[in-house]
Amino acid sequence: xxxxxxxxxxxxxxxxxxxxxxxxxxxxxxxxxxxxxxxxxxxxxxxxxxxxxxxxxxxxxxxxxxxxxxxxxxxxxxxxxxxxxxxxxxxxxxxxxxxxxxxxxxxxxxxxxxxxxxxxxxxxxxxxxxxxxxxxxxxxxxxxxxxxxxxxxxxxxxxxxxxxxxxxxxxxxxxxxxxxxxxxxxxxxxxxxxxxxxxxxxxxxxxxxxxxxxxxxxxxxxxxxxxxxxxxxxxxxxxxxxxxxxxxxxxxxxxxxxxxxxxxxxxxxxxxxxxxxxxxxxxxxxxxxxxxxxxxxxxxxxxxxxxxxxxxxxxxxxx
Numbered sequence: 001x002x003x004x005x006x007x008x009x010x011x012x013x014x015x016x017x018x019x020x021x022x023x024x025x026x027x028x029x030x031x032x033x034x035x036x037x038x039x040x041x042x043x044x045x046x047x048x049x050x051x052x053x054x055x056x057x058x059x060x061x062x063x064x065x066x067x068x069x070x071x072x073x074x075x076x077x078x079x080x081x082x083x084x085x086x087x088x089x090x091x092x093x094x095x096x097x098x099x100x101x102x103x104x105x106x107x108x109x110x111x112x113x114x115x116x117x118x119x120x121x122x123x124x125x126x127x128x129x130x131x132x133x134x135x136x137x138x139x140x141x142x143x144x145x146x147x148x149x150x151x152x153x154x155x156x157x158x159x160x161x162x163x164x165x166x167x168x169x170x171x172x173x174x175x176x177x178x179x180x181x182x183x184x185x186x187x188x189x190x191x192x193x194x195x196x197x198x199x200x201x202x203x204x205x206x207x208x209x210x211x212x213x214x215x216x217x218x219x220x221x222x223x224x225x226x227x228x229x230x231x232x233x234x235x236x237x238x239x240x241x242x243x244x245x246x247x248x249x250x251x252x253x254x255x256x257x258x259x260x261x262x263x264x265x266x267x268x269x270x271x272x273x274x275x276x277x278x279x280x281x282x283x284x285x286x287x288x289x290x291x292x293x294x295x296x297x298x299x300x301x302x303x304x305x306x307x308x309x310x311x312x313x314x315x316x317x318x319x
Contacts, residue, residue, distance in 0.1 A: 038317070074319060087148060090152070157301070159293045185230045214230060217230030
């Protein structure tokens with residue numbers, strides 16, 4: 001379930017809103033922008049420098065994923081900033097206060113998450129063009145907004161046990177475990193080419209004549225499983241070498257694959273049995289389902305509220 005201790009560390013106020021903690025890692029972009037107003041929300045404004053700095057901030061969080069960064073546009077970020085202003089204005093109306101201790105805790109959390117000392121944090125802030133006081137002010141607004149969202153939405157969400165049980169029954173396929181294959185293996189070491197060729201001939205002849213696979217494994221396999229007749233037991237899907245698992249998937253139970261040649265040698269696999277994954281018991285996934293339903297309900301409530309606030313607000317976009 002949602003931890004109340006973490007609300008002021010998370011700067012994600014709703015889907016599409018912005019992550020302020022990354023701000024300390026973002027290069028300064030303010031100085032070279034000729035500023036102008038790009039949006040007015042009731043009696044507050046969003047400037048071009050604020051928009052461009054936030055776009056750079058968001059893209060810096062996806063610096064290793066170019067496609068994701070490309071999806072961050074001025075229009076999307078401006079819409080997110082407008083939502084932030086609406087949330088800020090609503091939290092102002094109800095008089096939510098934030099203590100210096102809460103901001104201190106948030107700063108400590110940022111340092112811990114990024115592995116920063118206080119000196120390193122100050123240097124990072126200096127590189128972003130943000131003073132420490134300005135950074136604390138931004139954290140203050142994030143904490144205030146989070147408190148408002150807690151009070152306005154999270155505290156009103158009540159997920160009933162029967163909702164969890166219904167979700168479990170309706171989405172049972174989500175909770176199945178990984179299936180397993182019981183596999184027999186013959187491996188012929190390829191280092192000695194002449195020896196490998198002789199063993200390959202004997203194994204292929206034995207398979208054609210339907211000799212017992214376990215007997216062939218004991219006689220010709222160089223794998224440590226040879227003493228057990230090549231029986232590897234059950235192996236979960238995804239844990240086996242890709243080429244061997246692909247061969248297994250092409251077989252019916254009881255069949256043996258053709259030779260599979262790899263740099264280290266030659267393999268034969270036998271599909272001995274299949275064990276379908278079983279669904280996890282409800283009690284094991286109850287908390288996961290709760291968080292899924294909670295998040296879905298929370299998002300629906302926030303989206304509806306924001307759309308209503310946008311309809312009521314005086315919003316002038318000048319981008």
